[in-house]
Amino acid sequence: MGAVILRDMRTRFFNHGAGFIVQSLWPLVHMVVIITLNALFGRAAPYGQSPFIYFGAGVIPTLTFIYISRFMCLSVIMNKNMLLFQTIHITDILFGRAFLEIIAGFITIVLVWIIFTAMGIPPFPDDPAQAVLAYMATVLLALGFGTIVGVTCAFIPMIATAWALAGIIFYLASGCVFVTIDLPDTATNLLAYNPVLQCVEWMRSAYFENYSDKLVNKEYLLAFGIGTLFIGLATERCCRRLLMDSL
Numbered sequence: 001m002g003a004v005i006l007r008d009m010r011t012r013f014f015n016h017g018a019g020f021i022v023q024s025l026w027p028l029v030h031m032v033v034i035i036t037l038n039a040l041f042g043r044a045a046p047y048g049q050s051p052f053i054y055f056g057a058g059v060i061p062t063l064t065f066i067y068i069s070r071f072m073c074l075s076v077i078m079n080k081n082m083l084l085f086q087t088i089h090i091t092d093i094l095f096g097r098a099f100l101e102i103i104a105g106f107i108t109i110v111l112v113w114i115i116f117t118a119m120g121i122p123p124f125p126d127d128p129a130q131a132v133l134a135y136m137a138t139v140l141l142a143l144g145f146g147t148i149v150g151v152t153c154a155f156i157p158m159i160a161t162a163w164a165l166a167g168i169i170f171y172l173a174s175g176c177v178f179v180t181i182d183l184p185d186t187a188t189n190l191l192a193y194n195p196v197l198q199c200v201e202w203m204r205s206a207y208f209e210n211y212s213d214k215l216v217n218k219e220y221l222l223a224f225g226i227g228t229l230f231i232g233l234a235t236e237r238c239c240r241r242l243l244m245d246s247l
Contacts, residue, residue: 181201
């Protein structure tokens, strides 16, 4: 896995290890643009004192899920030739990329906090422990989906394009740019089945003490994350020889 990580760090940007910095800045720019647009359009914060914090609490878990799962499946396509070495398995590629994306995500969060603090906006949640747990649950969910999609991409590369488009659907249905609990019950009950929305609602309930957690189902989210990860790993183990024969 270490060799895969080093190769990804060098080849993703500029064929140099310093390109890893860009990997952290890319999601930061994405987040800042989304948060700033919502603030500039005059959208007041439904909860809290700042729209930057409110929309940021929704955008961070959503983009964390999208970036980790998406680049896990892309890494399989970009590094498939490494599977010719018998000591390297597809899980090494998947979790090597996931490790880099998780580190980049932490760096992005630190940078966002620095920017908000410089703007005079306190970035701290009302319940830090729950915010950390919500973020970790998001990472678990991303690993689960990323493993399934990544293994599938090894056989059907076009799945990577389909998953990129699915990311748009997850983004729109995550509730990161609207207040889910203000929607009619029929809509909220349907959207609650989206595990990414569960991540967003959990994070917002951690950030704002008066935010309703009626849609948060932590057991459902954790079961979804563990279940998808198990399915992905089991699929990789069962199809390992078939994949090697196809190379």
